[in-house]
Each structure stands twice: as C-alpha cells, then as structure tokens.
Amino acid sequence: MKYVMLIHQGDTPTPLRPELWAEVPAAEQAQIAADYQALNETPGVQPGAGLQLPETATTVRVADGQTLTTDGPFVETKEALGGFFFLEADDLDAAIEIAARVPAARLGGAVEIRPVQEW
C-alpha cells in the first residue's frame, strides 16, 4: 500500500517560529530533530517536504473563468499542512505506527494518513 502522510502542524512549535521554538528545552529540540531524521531513514519512507508557514500560503480559485487569489491557506491556519512524506507499507496498521512516530503528532499537531489512488 502507498500512502501520503500529511503532517498538520497545529500548535506544534517549529524552528520557523523562533519565539515558540525557543521555549522548547534544548534536549527536546534535539530529540525532535533526531526523530524526524530517524523517520526519514525508516524503510518505506520517502521524504516529502517541509513547508513554509501557512501565513506564506496563497489560495487560488477559479470561478466563471476568473482567477481569484486570496492570502492564506485554504483551511484555517491552525489546520494547515506543515509537511508531508510518502510511505510504502504493508497495511494501515503499519502506517499508523509510523504516523505515531511523527513528533508533530505528540506536540499538538496531527498526522493524516491518505492512501494514494492506484491506477
């Protein structure tokens, strides 16, 4: 099974928000970095990308041929995507175990597991 693992940041402290990140103890910062590193090296994981903050997002819609551009993410900032990676796993249980290892999942964010359409 192929999955895309969508990391929703929520209130997760990230180095992109230095004032919040500074409140995270150094040992925890190191642990988070190590966890992401270990995740990327896990068999089946194909690294995706970490995204810039949702505030930098631009949302585009087309209505009646008109392109409508708005500032900000499609969803609420709090619910916006912070990053993603690909996973090849035997089944959903294996994917859930990987998802549970994503630091954002324990730091106020969440991981959404989406099976990839197979043709």
Place this chain on the structure above:
Amino acid sequence: MVTSAAEAFREEWGRVLAALIGILGDFELAEDAAQEAFATAAERWPREGVPSNPANWLVTTGRNRAIDTLRRRRTLAEKTRLLEAKAEEATEMDEDATIPDERLELLFTCCHPALATEAQVALTLRTLGGLSTGEIARAFLVAEPTMAQRLVRAKAKIKAAGIPFRVPPDHLLPDRLAAVTATIYLIFNEGYGGRGELAGEAIRLGRALAELMPDEPEAQGLLALMLLLEARRAARFDPVGEIVLLADQDRTLYDAAAVAAGRAALDRALALRGRGPYVVQAAIASLHADEPRDWEQIAALYAELARLTDSPVVELNRAVAVGEAYGPAAGLALVERIEGLDSYRYLHSARGELLARIGRTAEARAAFERALALIDDDAEHRLIAHKLRAISR
C-alpha cells in the same frame, strides 16, 4: 447439526464470509459470493440433501462463484491470475478438511479504530451477525439507504486504506481487543434498552469471541457481564411496562440458566487472573443476583472499577453502593464530590434518593425535579415523577 439452509445461514454466515474474505481479500466480492452460495444452498439442499460439511460446501461454492465473477470482469485480469493461484492452493485441500475459522480476523477488521464507531457496529452486525441491512437500519432507527451507504463506505475504506484482515500482533492486541469488546458491548446496550434482538445478537458475538480467545479474561468477562445483565430482563419492567429498579427487582424472575452461564464465564475470567473493567463489572453483576446482596463487596468492586476507568459514572455507582452499605450520609458525601455529571440525570435521581432517605426533603425534591427535566424516556419520566409524589405526601 445443520439441517436446512435457513439454519445454516444463522450458524455459518459469519464463518463462511470470514473464510471467503480470507481467500478473496475483498469484502464486497466475498459478501456477494457468500450471498450467492447461500442462495444456491437454499435452492439445492432441499432437493439434494444437506452436504456432510455445510460450511466447506458454502465456502467452496462461494469461492467458485467469485472466480466466475472475476473472470467476467476482464479488466481485472491480473487479479484473476492471482486468485487462481490462491484457489488452486485451496482446491488441494481435502474436501472434508475444516476451513480455518477466520471470524476473529473479521471481528478485528470490523472493529478497527480507523472506522467510525457506528460503522464498526453496523459492519460487525452485518458480517458476523448475518443481519440484513434492513434489520440493522431498523435496530438503529435510521433509514435503510442511510445504513446501506454506511456499510458501503466502511467496506470501501477497509479496501482503500489497507485495513488489515488479521488478528493484531501482541503489541497492538490490548487496545484492539478493547475496541472489539467496546463494540460488542455497545450493541448489547442498544438492545438492553428494549430491543432484545440486539442484546441477543451481542451475546452471540460475545460467546464467539470468548470461544475464539479462550485465554483473554476480558473476553470472558464481557460475556459474563452480558449474560448476567440479560438474566434480569424479565425483572426490569413490571407488567404494565414500568421500570423496576434493581433494588426492587423480584430475583425469582431472573433467568437462572443465564445467571449460571454468566457466573461460569466469570469464573473462567477470574481463573485467568482477569481484573479488567469487564471482569469487575461482571463480578458486580454477579453479586447483584444474590439475595441479600453484599453491598460492602459491591462498593469495594466499584472502587476498583473507578480506579480502572476513572469514570464519574462509575464513581456515582460506587456512591450508591456505599449508601446501601454504610448509610445514605456516606453515599451522599461521595455524590457531592463527583464532578462533570451535572447534566447526567442519574446523578440527580441518586442524589434525590439519598437526600430523601436522610430526611432532607426540600433538597431531595429539587434534585428529583432536576432529574425529571433531563429525562427523555417516558418510563423513566414516570418513575421519577412517582418518587417526587412519594416524598411530597
């Protein structure tokens, strides 16, 4: 001994469907195949007699039908090849060899936490219970198309998301077993309120789970609890349909066979050193079947259950038991400490009861009135109104 297709359906549906899912790896295909196999049986068995191993016959027939179906779907050529390989393996089985019992795999799949609770319940009743979509829809008071869609979505998610068909490995088992027992108990509770067929269905599922996992104390505990609660059914309502409280129930109306079966399951759970929430609840239910009741023991078990579950509702039950064991003032003291149940009607009715017993009538009346305002069930409404009249005299 299975003597007709109708009987086979009840006995074998879950097992046949589970085996077909195991072989075919696809819920929808397996369900269609099982349905066709049972339809063929209904047509042939009366004429040709019941085969010596009905389950094997049904699985083999269903599998062959599924292969035909897949052959017709040319677009699935690759899957057919895969299936033929699997089918050949299966054909090599001795005709009379027992098909593996994969109901447990099916149960864990249906109760996977990635499915919504209502989907888990519907899917479990459909696949293992063999209830029709219409029967499940009526039991849960939803329109049949709504229930049909719920089932289709759940099956589609199992396939698309890759929910595995297996008994979870040890490190996942405690959580997943808790999900299975919760689903079965939920079905039971839907039935406990009056729809008896659901309670019976839950007990059937609980019995299957206890048989399939003989070393899991919570599986035995759940079965024990359901049997012991169900034993009270005839005593729970009086002849005109009014609720009879546990304290006032006529214990001679309890189903003695169900009490004995429940206690036997409880003994098995205790022998396995079970001390989980279902085992403790079953032990409490067992004590409630005795006359006179050992309230001190009941209160002690509720204290243990409160520690296990951290639930204010359990804390309320403990307070009531303490009230019986050590007097209403002791019970009331515990009730007053409970937090987070302000909109729970039983908190107010229990509080009213304890207050009335120590003569604080005005406060008791206020508590019963609060309970009354929170009730949406007619029979309960009348019960509390009756208590209000009694203290107002």
